Amino acid sequence: MNRSVLFWLLLVVDGVFAADDVKSVSVSVLVGDSVTLNTDDTETQGAEALRWKIQDEKQFIAEIDKEAGKKPDVPGNNDERFKGRLELDDQTGSLTITNLKTTDSRVYELHIKKKESKCTRFNVTVRDAVKTVSVMEGESVTLPTGVIEIQGYDLVLWKFKDNSVAEINKGTNQFLVYDSDDVRFKGRLQLNEKSGSLIISNSKTTDSGDYHLNMSSSSHFLQRTIGVTVNESGLSPGAVAGIVIVVAVLLVAAVVAVYHCRK
Structure with missing residues (x-):
């Protein structure tokens, strides 16, 4: 039997990797988020093939097979469960799942074939949560990151209408709010340094709109949109x-x- 075929047949059998060859990562996200499961450059460098699958399932949902000279493929998009929501980075092999659902809560496995084969398991948990906030003018608005502490994240970035409004950058050890030059928020933004949540005080109707959250770590990249509606304080007719x-x-x-x- 062809050695390559034999390798991938053995790959789907539990226990084929030694404990040292398997790395596990936990990822917690909310319904509607997009998440990118990152590959490790040190592990993928020189890899002959990268294949994504769901634990305990035989079929691959995405693959890059350099050894066979095939084009990168995402067969999982034909699966009713994902239906076009999977994206594969041709260069890095990272897998993105868009518009997450609670049914996407699974263990995703990345199998890397090279001289020393590796496996990384991403335990993805998708929680249901309200992604819209409605308040009366003058009230404070808190936009949560969904985590208690952001220890595992290197960058937390909040954006409103394509403009950055707040950022936590652990690489430069900076905790910044960009409200000094923005007349819309002028002195009304606060950033929770533990959770990364954004607080808008004394809200105005002009604060209404979509706020975009980007959170990145070495293992994954998360994107979230939270809609805010600030209603006028006066009573309607x-x-x-x-x-x-x-x-x-x-x-x-x-x-x-x-x-x-x-x-």
């Missing part, structure tokens, strides 16, 4: 009409009650 009706009904009820009591 509909709300005023509703209050008038309620008051009128209460007055009528009071008059009727007094009448019956006197009778």
Whole structure:
């Protein structure tokens, strides 16, 4: 039997790698996020093939086979579970899953074939959460990263309408808010240095829109969008009409009650 075929047949059998050859990574994300599962340059350098699969499944969902001279392929996009939501980086072999669903919570395995074969397991957990925030004008808005501490992330970047508004860069040990020159937020932005969450104080209607969060680590890259709606603090005509009706009904009820009591 061809040695290459034999290798990949053995690959799908549990226990084929020694404990030292398997690396595990845990990734926690929210529904609707996009996540990129990164490859390690030191491990992929000189690799003959890179293949992605779901643990305990035989079929590969993405692969780069340099040995066979094939073009990079993503057969997982034909799978009803993913339906075009998988992207494979032709150069690095990193796998991106867009518009995540709770059903995407699985263990994804990257198998690297080279002189010393490697396997990395990404335990991806997708949690359901509200990704929209609605507040009244003047209230504070907190946009969460979804983590208690950002120890595993090297970069946390918040953007609004394509402009960076806050950043945590561990490489340069910087915690920055870009509100000094932006008249929209002028002194109203705060950054939680532990969780990376963004706080907007004394919110205004002009703060309404989509806020984009990028978080990167050596193992994965996360993208999230949180929609913010800041409502005017004044009562709308509909709300005023509703209050008038309620008051009128209460007055009528009071008059009727007094009448019956006197009778």
